[in-house]
Amino acid sequence: MNEADPITGITPPTPALEAAAPQQDQIALSPFQQQVFDALSERSDQLARMYLGAIAVLQQSSNPDRFPQSAHSLRELMEKAPQYLDLAVPWKKRPALNQMLNDYGEKWARVKTRSACHNNGTWNGAIDQYLDLFLQETEGFIAFYDKTHPALIEQAATIVTQLELIKEPLPAPIRMTRAQEWKQLHGDFTRISHHGTPSTKRDFENKIESLGRLFMDAWRPQTAEDQEALRKIIEEGEKDA
Numbered sequence: 001m002n003e004a005d006p007i008t009g010i011t012p013p014t015p016a017l018e019a020a021a022p023q024q025d026q027i028a029l030s031p032f033q034q035q036v037f038d039a040l041s042e043r044s045d046q047l048a049r050m051y052l053g054a055i056a057v058l059q060q061s062s063n064p065d066r067f068p069q070s071a072h073s074l075r076e077l078m079e080k081a082p083q084y085l086d087l088a089v090p091w092k093k094r095p096a097l098n099q100m101l102n103d104y105g106e107k108w109a110r111v112k113t114r115s116a117c118h119n120n121g122t123w124n125g126a127i128d129q130y131l132d133l134f135l136q137e138t139e140g141f142i143a144f145y146d147k148t149h150p151a152l153i154e155q156a157a158t159i160v161t162q163l164e165l166i167k168e169p170l171p172a173p174i175r176m177t178r179a180q181e182w183k184q185l186h187g188d189f190t191r192i193s194h195h196g197t198p199s200t201k202r203d204f205e206n207k208i209e210s211l212g213r214l215f216m217d218a219w220r221p222q223t224a225e226d227q228e229a230l231r232k233i234i235e236e237g238e239k240d241a
Contacts (some may be wrong), residue, residue, distance in 0.1 A: 078185070
């Protein structure tokens with residue numbers, strides 16, 4: 001047993017007690033999760049931290065909000081991947097939709113106030129100049145949105161295609177299958193992060209593994225022989241279709 005310091009009167013802790021202190025910051029990664037973490041780390045420290053943070057909070061069994069918190073990190077990981085991996089996605093520099101909708105709403109309020117066609121929530125009569133201008137504004141807004149906000153499946157297809165290390169483009173069936181999975185996972189993580197979709201731990205872990213496999217399929221591609229065999233299977237399937 002350690003003796004008290006003769007000056008301060010404080011007894012220092014023994015090495016055995018210090019060694020027995022619990023390590024609260026340890027994160028247990030499965031072998032596959034470690035592979036995914038290493039692959040992310042090679043490309044972006046920020047993305048790797050998001051992935052590790054999602055797993056860390058999921059392992060906090062005493063945290064009643066661990067699923068939404070983990071899902072939020074995973075959703076951010078998927079949304080930030082184009083930015084940190086420098087992928088040429090079409091919506092990378094699009095204007096903020098919230099601001100555009102606020103401006104649009106203000107214009108609509110002014111039209112209802114000024115247009116003679118509007119009366120107590122109903123519209124009657126010929127289109128006047130105020131309503132005509134707003135209809136033109138609406139047509140331009142819809143066209144602009146369609147151009148700058150592609151469908152989610154198109155966004156997902158762009159991401160999974162550009163994640164690939166191989167130069168040869170993915171066969172269309174594989175690209176769309178991976179795009180559908182990417183889109184589905186993003187939707188699942190978004191709903192869970194908003195407390196809208198309860199999930200068991202096993203189901204949630206399966207979603208994390210699916211996301212990891214999408215990254216690993218792109219960054220640890222199959223051998224040339226495997227790809228050739230897969231291509232033949234696809235071609236045979238297309239002939240029978």
